Amino acid sequence: MRCAAGGDGGPPPAAxxxxxxxxxxxxxxxxxxxxxANTGIGFETAKALARQDYRxxxxxxxxxxxxxxxxxxxxxxxxxxxxxxxAVMDLADLGSVRAWAQRAQDxxxxxxxxxxxxxxxxxxxxxxxxxxxxxxxxxxxxxxxxTNMLLPLLSTPERPSRIVTVSSAAHYFGHINxxxxxxxxxxxxWRAYGQSKLANVLFSYELARRLPVGAxxxxxxxxPGVVDTELARYLLPGQxxxxxxxxxxxxxxxxxxxxxGAQTSIYLASSPEVEGVTGKYYNKCRPxxxxxxxxxxxxAARLWDVSAELVGL
Ligand SMILES: NC(=O)c1ccc[n+]([C@@H]2O[C@H](COP(=O)([O-])OP(=O)(O)OC[C@H]3O[C@@H](n4cnc5c(N)ncnc54)[C@H](OP(=O)(O)O)[C@@H]3O)[C@@H](O)[C@H]2O)c1
Numbered sequence: 001m002r003c004a005a006g007g008d009g010g011p012p013p014a015a016x017x018x019x020x021x022x023x024x025x026x027x028x029x030x031x032x033x034x035x036x037a038n039t040g041i042g043f044e045t046a047k048a049l050a051r052q053d054y055r056x057x058x059x060x061x062x063x064x065x066x067x068x069x070x071x072x073x074x075x076x077x078x079x080x081x082x083x084x085x086x087a088v089m090d091l092a093d094l095g096s097v098r099a100w101a102q103r104a105q106d107x108x109x110x111x112x113x114x115x116x117x118x119x120x121x122x123x124x125x126x127x128x129x130x131x132x133x134x135x136x137x138x139x140x141x142x143x144x145x146x147t148n149m150l151l152p153l154l155s156t157p158e159r160p161s162r163i164v165t166v167s168s169a170a171h172y173f174g175h176i177n178x179x180x181x182x183x184x185x186x187x188x189x190w191r192a193y194g195q196s197k198l199a200n201v202l203f204s205y206e207l208a209r210r211l212p213v214g215a216x217x218x219x220x221x222x223x224p225g226v227v228d229t230e231l232a233r234y235l236l237p238g239q240x241x242x243x244x245x246x247x248x249x250x251x252x253x254x255x256x257x258x259x260x261g262a263q264t265s266i267y268l269a270s271s272p273e274v275e276g277v278t279g280k281y282y283n284k285c286r287p288x289x290x291x292x293x294x295x296x297x298x299x300a301a302r303l304w305d306v307s308a309e310l311v312g313l
Contacts, residue, residue, distance in 0.1 A: 036118025091142025227261030
């Protein structure tokens, strides 16, 4: 899948200041930060934005994997003049998110695109360093804190910016269980994944409502398709029942490549077609109706307040 007016290969920006140098004045190169950019959909999104000459920040939990991805991007996109940067950040450890976001705030360069992409799916019952259920913690709460801390850099009236949150069609079977948000009772890995992906959609819609018009910033969310990536790591042999294996093989044969799966993220992050569009859910580069619970503004506001309290905002 490739979107008609997708951003891959768009025009380079005007010349700006040197990458990495402390800005004496606002620099005019564009910055895109992508979480979970060392592999899968995130890597392909980073590649496309590097081709558009963004300075690309790979926000990853593993420094070695991130450095390897950076080297690969530099090889694949030699025409990029702005550079590729690594930000070591574990979304399962809010301290590391806070520390990096604080450094970004201190540096003060505007962020033009934030892609909340990193994710874990259907893992066994696990907790983040802060004691949250892993999927809610990584997929939603880590991104909630990161986005909120970067908002001063994203909301610059003179510079349009975009926040893209990668959700999933799995949000359709998700439900926000405020009575057991951390899935401590009768843990079901898929139910917890669905809840975290619904949280992505509710967060994105609520963010779009809360961003002031003058902030010149949009917030959208998406389903990337069924994509052959490392996301199924917890479903690998050993963790998979015998009857699930042929189903997985069958699904793999029909899934998208990571490059194809990144197209809606790239489109929302950079296509002129969606300039100013906000508060929408996309699939295959087209707006779609998300689940009925995702439009419940009361649930969204409550989730926002609970999340803010949990991450200590
Ligand atoms: N693949 C699909 O069919 C599909 C369908 C619907 C939605 N999605 C969504 O698409 C997004 C990207 O997934 P993908 O398919 O590209 O999966 P992937 O290949 O597994 O990539 C996930 C990325 O997230 C990173 N990550 C995981 N835990 C993290 C943490 N604690 N802190 C920081 N980064 C962390 C991973 O880092 P490591 O490499 O270090 O593990 C990896 O870079 C996810 O949000 C997923 O829910 C995917």
